[in-house]
Amino acid sequence: MPIDDRRVGDKRPGGRATRVRTDVLRAAAELLEEVGYDQVAVEDVATRADVHKTTVYRRWPTKAELIAAAVTEHSAEAVPIPDTGSLESDLQALAREVAANIGTESGGRRSRSIAAASAISDELAERMYGFWADRLGQSAAVVQRAIDRGELATNADANLIIETLIGPLxxxxxxxxxxxTETLADRAxxxxxxxxxxxxx
Amino acid sequence: MPIDDRRVGDKRPGGRATRVRTDVLRAAAELLEEVGYDQVAVEDVATRADVHKTTVYRRWPTKAELIAAAVTEHSAEAVPIPDTGSLESDLQALAREVAANIGTESGGRRSRSIAAASAISDELAERMYGFWADRLGQSAAVVQRAIDRGELATNADANLIIETLIGPLxxxxxxxxxxxTETLADRAxxxxxxxxxxxxx
DNA sequence: AGTGAAACGCAACGCAAGTTGCGATAAGGA
DNA sequence: TCCTTATCGCAACTTGCGTTGCGTTTCACT
Incomplete structure (x- = not known):
């Protein structure tokens, strides 16, 4: 259970505590993309965030929790769901989006670390599962729209289609x-x- | 670079060295499926294999190498490529095979650990990439046969099709x-x- | 059987991750 | 401004992974 339950609207939203939180998560995300999960040292994260190692450990009990928090914080930002008018182009836009996210050197490292999280601990895996179920669930809206437009049968499996779309990536x-590549995304x-x-x- | 390059036909194929090798890899595979990569302690592997910790470290420099060796040893066994006569049923058989491998509790833990390996170290990732490229390349034969039968166009992308097939799983x-589930495999x-x-x- | 080389067991060590107690500091409300 | 409380910095400590040196055992080959 993460100690870090501070959110906007808490006791001290604008003070040192919040600044430390964002600085640490940013530093963790940066290091994650630079060297990968295994090579990330919590102490290095603390140093980069101009914070003491102890402070980090008090908020996030383990390295896995810290990385998970950093990743979800970063990825929760923007989730543009395309609505171009046709299933093909919607799926293409989704696939290109994913490809752009995980296809780069740094994005790949980050994404690999995310996937690795499910092998670290069952508790951490559950957190990531919820995150992805929500994210893919949002993407499934494009399939629903295709059904509404009559492009697909009403019994089309939206989840399967999304999973199969991003699967090869x-x-x-x-x-x-x-x-x-973008070409791969288009073909998929x-x-x-x-x-x-x-x-x- | 793994010290462990002993194979059948080496200097001492039937002696203590080989027994130790198989015992350790078996113990590692067992523990991997029981507790997952992160929770595997090399010393526990050694204990289960009735071998000293030092011996394990001498053969496999890091835990990652050890696990990689155990996994590839196990997975390299049987790779049945279906040949049922039609693309649909061949793909179904392949998907069911994968689902059976990664769908169980223990198989899932093992497979997650494999995937996590690519986040551990770049060198280890390269090893696993080669393993999977070879494995998926073999599966691509079913697509080639479909092309030969005239079920698919000659420019069909065999790799993409296989990657998309196992992707959702x-x-x-x-x-x-x-x-x-098997149902998921069939639908995919x-x-x-x-x-x-x-x-x- | 004897012999050199390779592999193993054992104990001790180095090192880094993670933990804990305490004093110092900053935030929010009276 | 003052006071209470939460949070942080600091240093010392514990723990466990991975390493090293050395003596002993096992193997393959005469």
Missing amino acids: WVRLLLTGEPI AALVAAGAKAGSV | WVRLLLTGEPI AALVAAGAKAGSV
């Missing part, structure tokens, strides 16, 4: 290590869109 | 944590098969 990131989107439509006939 | 394992196979055929028109 994550497989490349975590398993084969092959490059994650075309493949999944075609399959979804064909399957819903 | 791995996404569930690593991101959303949702159950990985149907979706990808339909998409591959539609896209190749």
